[in-house]
Amino acid sequence: MELIYVLIALFAGSIGSIGLAALMLLLPDKQLNRYSGWLMYLAGGTLLGAAFLGMIPKALSLTGSSNVFLFILIGIVLFFLLEKIILWRSCQHEDCDRARNAAVPIILIGDGVHNAIDGIVIAASFLNSVELGVFVTISVMMHEIPQELGDFGILLQSGLSRTKALLLNMLSGATAIIAGVLAYFMLESMQALIPWALAFSASSFIYIALADLIPEMHRKTKLSESIVQLAFVIAGIALIYGFMSHH
Numbered sequence: 001m002e003l004i005y006v007l008i009a010l011f012a013g014s015i016g017s018i019g020l021a022a023l024m025l026l027l028p029d030k031q032l033n034r035y036s037g038w039l040m041y042l043a044g045g046t047l048l049g050a051a052f053l054g055m056i057p058k059a060l061s062l063t064g065s066s067n068v069f070l071f072i073l074i075g076i077v078l079f080f081l082l083e084k085i086i087l088w089r090s091c092q093h094e095d096c097d098r099a100r101n102a103a104v105p106i107i108l109i110g111d112g113v114h115n116a117i118d119g120i121v122i123a124a125s126f127l128n129s130v131e132l133g134v135f136v137t138i139s140v141m142m143h144e145i146p147q148e149l150g151d152f153g154i155l156l157q158s159g160l161s162r163t164k165a166l167l168l169n170m171l172s173g174a175t176a177i178i179a180g181v182l183a184y185f186m187l188e189s190m191q192a193l194i195p196w197a198l199a200f201s202a203s204s205f206i207y208i209a210l211a212d213l214i215p216e217m218h219r220k221t222k223l224s225e226s227i228v229q230l231a232f233v234i235a236g237i238a239l240i241y242g243f244m245s246h247h
């Protein structure tokens, strides 16, 4: 029964996010920018909320070991390194804007790796509780839709047709399903790994929020937009907090 939830969540988080991003491309530019911005701001809050209010407390209560924090720290350094390697391979010169200079295969491979990690995060959280799983899946979708929108932009600009861009993006999203199903079976037979998988998941969420989403938000400096950003981030955290304190 639980595997069904995980499969639905994995499809929603990967192929579903990509499909919704593709649908949003039909919107006029102005609305597209606004809505994908809001989703990104909200994701900043839900990712941090899910990590600090959901995953880390669960991992701690399962192990009772403060090594959970060491593990999170190692995870953050690994994600830094992983992103660096992707940048090194895509940028030949200094001051490289990773969104503009990344070639098609780099986008797809980098995305594939990231989506695989999202898949593991979803599986690990469902094995802990269905409620945590649902909120983690929502957090994944809210950061994936704007991310995939950006990827579509790059793929289309580099000359791919709409159909090909959609298919390739879906293919790189499918890694989430494969990795998630593998993680589900591995973690189910090795329950002792679940708290560590949660800690690893938390480090991935913290890294995405603080190293990817927040710098992106700081590119907009207008006061009104900053207030909107803060409101969405707090709303995202409040959403997870309100939910976690009821379960």
Ligand SMILES: [Zn+2]
Residues within 6 Å of the ligand: 114, 115, 118, 140, 143, 144
């Ligand atoms: Zn993601």
